[in-house]
Structure formats: structure tokens, C-alpha cells
Amino acid sequence: MMRRSCARASALLAIVAFVLLAAPPVAGAPGAPRVLLIATGGTISNRTGGRLTAEELAQAIPALSRYARAETEQFANVSSSEVTLAQWLQLARRINAVYQKDPALAGIVVTSGTDTLEELAYFLDLTVRDVRPVVVVGSMRNPSTLGYEGAANLLEGFRVAAEPASRNKGVLVVLNDEINSAREVTKTDALRLQTFQSRSYGVLGVADSDRVVYYRDVVKRHTAKSEFDLAGVTALPRVDILLVYQGATGDLIKAAVDGGAKGIVVAAAGAGAIAPDQSSGLQYAASKGVIVVTATRTGSGRIAAGRRSSLVAAEDLTPLKARILLMAALTKTSDPVVIQRMFTEY
Numbered sequence: 001m002m003r004r005s006c007a008r009a010s011a012l013l014a015i016v017a018f019v020l021l022a023a024p025p026v027a028g029a030p031g032a033p034r035v036l037l038i039a040t041g042g043t044i045s046n047r048t049g050g051r052l053t054a055e056e057l058a059q060a061i062p063a064l065s066r067y068a069r070a071e072t073e074q075f076a077n078v079s080s081s082e083v084t085l086a087q088w089l090q091l092a093r094r095i096n097a098v099y100q101k102d103p104a105l106a107g108i109v110v111t112s113g114t115d116t117l118e119e120l121a122y123f124l125d126l127t128v129r130d131v132r133p134v135v136v137v138g139s140m141r142n143p144s145t146l147g148y149e150g151a152a153n154l155l156e157g158f159r160v161a162a163e164p165a166s167r168n169k170g171v172l173v174v175l176n177d178e179i180n181s182a183r184e185v186t187k188t189d190a191l192r193l194q195t196f197q198s199r200s201y202g203v204l205g206v207a208d209s210d211r212v213v214y215y216r217d218v219v220k221r222h223t224a225k226s227e228f229d230l231a232g233v234t235a236l237p238r239v240d241i242l243l244v245y246q247g248a249t250g251d252l253i254k255a256a257v258d259g260g261a262k263g264i265v266v267a268a269a270g271a272g273a274i275a276p277d278q279s280s281g282l283q284y285a286a287s288k289g290v291i292v293v294t295a296t297r298t299g300s301g302r303i304a305a306g307r308r309s310s311l312v313a314a315e316d317l318t319p320l321k322a323r324i325l326l327m328a329a330l331t332k333t334s335d336p337v338v339i340q341r342m343f344t345e346y
């Protein structure tokens with residue numbers, strides 16, 4: 001009898017041990033918020049001799065378990081400029097699906113190369129339909145470099161994603177202790193660690209060693225309040241950016257239209273000026289039903305709606321961000337009035 005209950009107990013122990021060992025790797029204190037890391041690559045994982053996986057990135061962060069129970073998923077492991085628009089669609093869909101299926105998940109961290117991070121982050125800001133945080137993180141130094149800041153940025157990304165005050169703030173970009181809005185942030189320096197700046201707007205908050213602190217909110221439409229639904233979207237429309245400079249010609253605009261662009265963003269001088277010869281290109285675009293948006297090339301400030309009746313004004317969006325909003329807009333409409341409304345709301 002005694003021997004039988006001992007045998008039963010050890011069988012039970014074996015089952016418990018098997019279940020524990022077979023469970024997906026989840027680190028962290030039992031009550032800590034669950035945060036999913038989705039890794040796409042970039043310098044943050046680009047170790048000499050082989051890129052780090054999502055799991056290796058999470059395992060290399062000291063003290064992570066104090067803030068979150070980390071779960072990991074490898075989406076890609078490439079530099080940001082290699083990520084395709086089809087992968088953007090897949091990633092946004094994946095994040096929406098994860099949030100829909102897992103109401104107890106506190107937040108999601110996405111790693112990205114820094115070069116085009118601001119573009120991916122803004123695309124997610126427009127297309128992830130949930131109030132829970134999506135935090136995009138990268139690093140300027142790779143894991144084989146002295147002073148690698150990737151682990152610190154990732155830890156802060158996890159802390160921001162686990163923080164209830166990060167809800168409803170749209171997609172966030174966290175590097176260098178600073179929390180920026182995906183809509184506003186820009187990579188401003190090719191090499192320096194403090195490269196991500198929101199220029200005249202400043203940070204939304206900071207991830208300091210004692211706590212995550214917010215100073216302001218994002219008032220523009222994003223994430224849960226976005227109207228952009230990827231359900232029926234099979235591919236993003238081609239939208240090109242053409243720069244205005246002294247002596248710029250209209251033939252490049254025509255070439256973009258002939259190449260299949262459904263929208264064009266003109267990175268205009270000052271508050272909307274274009275080079276004289278570019279007018280012919282814009283007329284050609286209009287004759288083919290291609291939507292043209294003007295954004296300022298200056299890096300900040302705005303172009304007021306209605307300044308030129310034939311053109312949509314990007315307001316304060318940089319040309320890079322205006323392109324992404326125009327791509328999203330064109331998945332729904334090609335009516336310039338509706339698109340102008342979108343540019344004033346997002």
C-alpha cells in the first residue's frame with residue numbers, strides 16, 4: 001500500500017517535472033506582467049559571428065525578471081532596411097492577432113534595426129488596434145562592441161511595455177532612457193547614441209531607474225482609435241518621396257507615376273515650395289489620379305491644409321511619416337478630401 005502511494009507520488013512528481021521542463025521559456029516572478037518580445041533583427045542583435053535570437057536577447061538582460069515575465073518570438077533577423085512592406089503587413093497582423101488571442105498579455109516589445117525604425121514604428125502606430133503598448137527598441141552599438149547599449153534599451157523597453165501608464169499612448173520608441181511617440185520620433189544622427197529625437201515636441205516620458213514617468217499624452221489618432229484595418233489588404237500601395245531642391249525637375253515625378261506609384265510625397269522646401277520645373281510632374285500625377293501630398297523637408301513645422309488646392313498637406317508629418325500615412329490612407333480611399341481629413345487627424 002505504502003509502496004503504491006510512493007510510486008503514485010513519484011509518478012506525479014515526474015509529470016509535474018515534465019510539464020515544467022516542457023513549458024515555453026518564461027522567465028520572471030510569478031506575479032510579474034507577461035510581455036512578449038518579437039525580434040526582427042538590427043544592430044541590437046547583430047553579434048560578430050552570428051545574430052542573437054529573441055530568446056538570447058531576453059536571456060542576456062540582467063534583472064529582467066524583476067519587471068516582467070518574458071516570452072519571445074523570432075519574426076526575422078535582418079537589418080531594418082531589408083524588411084519588406086509585405087513583412088510590415090505580416091508583423092502588424094501578428095501583433096493584432098496576439099493581442100486578440102491573449103487578453104492577459106501586458107505588452108509587446110519589438111526589436112528593429114534603427115535605420116528605418118521610425119517608419120516601422122509609425123506603420124504599427126496606424127495599424128495595431130489595441131490600447132496595450134507596443135514598444136519598439138533598437139541599439140546603435142552591436143553586442144560585440146564595447147559600450148553595447150542594447151541590453152539596457154531592451155530592459156527599458158520591457159519596463160515600458162509592462163507599465164499600465166503606457167496604455168493608450170500609441171506605439172512607443174524607447175532608446176537611451178527616453179520614451180518617444182512613433183509619430184514624432186526621427187533618427188537624427190548616423191552614429192550617436194542619442195540619435196532618436198522628437199525635435200520640437202520632446203519626449204513623452206523617461207524610463208528612469210526608479211520608475212517609468214510620463215509627462216504628456218499623444219492627442220493624434222493612433223492604434224485603438226485608428227480607422228486603418230488590414231483585414232482585406234493584400235499589399236501596400238507604392239508611394240514614393242520626391243525631394244524639392246534648387247533646380248529639381250518634374251521628370252522624376254513622372255517616372256514615379258509611370259513606375260506605378262499610387263501616391264507621391266513631395267518633400268517640399270520650407271512651408272510648401274517646389275522647384276518650378278516640378279509643376280509639370282505634379283500636373284502629370286494629377287492627370288493620372290495619383291494623390292500628391294506635400295510635407296516639409298525641414299524636419300519640423302507644418303504645411304497647412306488648403307495651401308494648394310490640388311495637393312494634400314501633410315501638416316507636421318515628416319516626408320517619411322507622410323508616406324506611411326498615405327500608404328495606409330490609400331488602402332481605404334483615393335478621395336483627396338478624405339485623405340486630407342486623415343492628415344489632420346493622425
Ligand code: ASP
Pocket residue numbers: 041042043044078079080081112113114115116138139140
Ligand atoms: N543597419 C542597422 C539596421 O537598421 C542599423 C541599426 O540597427 O542600428 O538594421
